[in-house]
Amino acid sequence: MENLAGQLAREKGFVPVPLPPNTSFASDMRRIFENGGYDMLLLVGADIMDGYYSPEPAENMLMAADLAARAGIATNFLGFSFNNMPEPELKHLYDTLHPGVTLNVRDEVSLKRFNTFTSATKRLVADTAFLLKPATVGQRARSWIVQQKSLERMVIGFNVHPMLIKDAGPDEIQRIINKSIHAIEVASKKHDVSWVLIPHDYRDIVGDDVCLKPIYEQLKVHTNIDVMHFGGTHRAATLKALAGHMDGVVTGRMHLAIASLGMGIPTLCITYQDKFEGLYRHFGLPKEFLLAPRRLMADQAALDDDLDDFITSLPQLKAQITQRLPEVHRLAELNFAFATAG
Numbered sequence: 001m002e003n004l005a006g007q008l009a010r011e012k013g014f015v016p017v018p019l020p021p022n023t024s025f026a027s028d029m030r031r032i033f034e035n036g037g038y039d040m041l042l043l044v045g046a047d048i049m050d051g052y053y054s055p056e057p058a059e060n061m062l063m064a065a066d067l068a069a070r071a072g073i074a075t076n077f078l079g080f081s082f083n084n085m086p087e088p089e090l091k092h093l094y095d096t097l098h099p100g101v102t103l104n105v106r107d108e109v110s111l112k113r114f115n116t117f118t119s120a121t122k123r124l125v126a127d128t129a130f131l132l133k134p135a136t137v138g139q140r141a142r143s144w145i146v147q148q149k150s151l152e153r154m155v156i157g158f159n160v161h162p163m164l165i166k167d168a169g170p171d172e173i174q175r176i177i178n179k180s181i182h183a184i185e186v187a188s189k190k191h192d193v194s195w196v197l198i199p200h201d202y203r204d205i206v207g208d209d210v211c212l213k214p215i216y217e218q219l220k221v222h223t224n225i226d227v228m229h230f231g232g233t234h235r236a237a238t239l240k241a242l243a244g245h246m247d248g249v250v251t252g253r254m255h256l257a258i259a260s261l262g263m264g265i266p267t268l269c270i271t272y273q274d275k276f277e278g279l280y281r282h283f284g285l286p287k288e289f290l291l292a293p294r295r296l297m298a299d300q301a302a303l304d305d306d307l308d309d310f311i312t313s314l315p316q317l318k319a320q321i322t323q324r325l326p327e328v329h330r331l332a333e334l335n336f337a338f339a340t341a342g
Helices: 004-011 022-035 055-070 088-095 108-117 139-150 170-190 209-222 236-244 254-262 276-283 293-298 302-312 314-340
Strands: 040-046 074-080 101-105 154-158 193-197 227-229 248-251 267-270
Touching: 022 055, 040 055, 055 074, 055 088, 055 101, 074 314, 101 108, 101 314, 108 276, 139 154, 139 193, 139 227, 154 170, 170 193, 170 209, 170 293, 170 302, 193 209, 209 227, 236 254, 248 254, 248 302, 254 267, 254 276, 254 314, 267 276, 267 302, 276 314, 293 302, 302 314
Parallel strands: 040 074, 074 101, 154 193, 154 248, 193 227, 248 267
Antiparallel strands: none
16 A cells, blocks of 8 residues: 555656665665666655664665666755764765765754764755745634734744653653643743644654643643644645744744744744754854753753743844845755756
């Protein structure tokens, strides 16, 4: 049975090619590239190219890229991030990669780490997600937001999830929930604000609603705070459109932060990997709005204080983002520069 990625590819007029098994990956990929008549290979590096989750997917992508370039196919990694503890076994693959492979690194911090790790040629870009065109938000959600703003309230998007703590157990997840509820209650007493809880990852065990649904239920039953849960399963373009209706967004998901910043909306990020700093660097934003999970869990007032400061700073942050956004878009477009050159 074809997976969702294959179905989406067919919907857009493409013919998906299933990846071969690991036992014959190199030989099968060589045959695919030599016999397929391909002009171009785009690889979505995202956040796996340092081996954080597992070295195997990065190894396979690098092998595929090398084989494609050797077959004369224009080969390009779309912008990826790179953490400060990459898997050592990946170094040889990067160092010996065919020079025809274009490696795009999506922020200055990742680029510095990558330069330290490998001699492979690379260039600075911004994430391709900045180029995503927003869709539309459903009438119910739009009407609720318009109503809140007609009451001269700011509307803040909010997102937390279990993966903020690696291998989080029930007690740690409950602490994330409790701290989030407390911070929202404190901020709601100090500021005229309403809240939209925005799931971005829909998996069962580590998805965002593991935290967001209990937060919503507690706030609706036990407080007078105006809150909406953006339920259902939504594509990235819809979530980007929703972010554009917010005055600010609090998130622990990188691509919800990118969606928000791409719409000119300030973000407060809870940084479950060390990759948000590079995103902030694109916009010249202060690191004080990057909250480390260890501080979140250790300091009872950490999220309370950061959220208060964030809401107070929204006008200045928005002006800073608006100023930098055209340059970020230019860097994002560089991901595809090789396809339009000459």
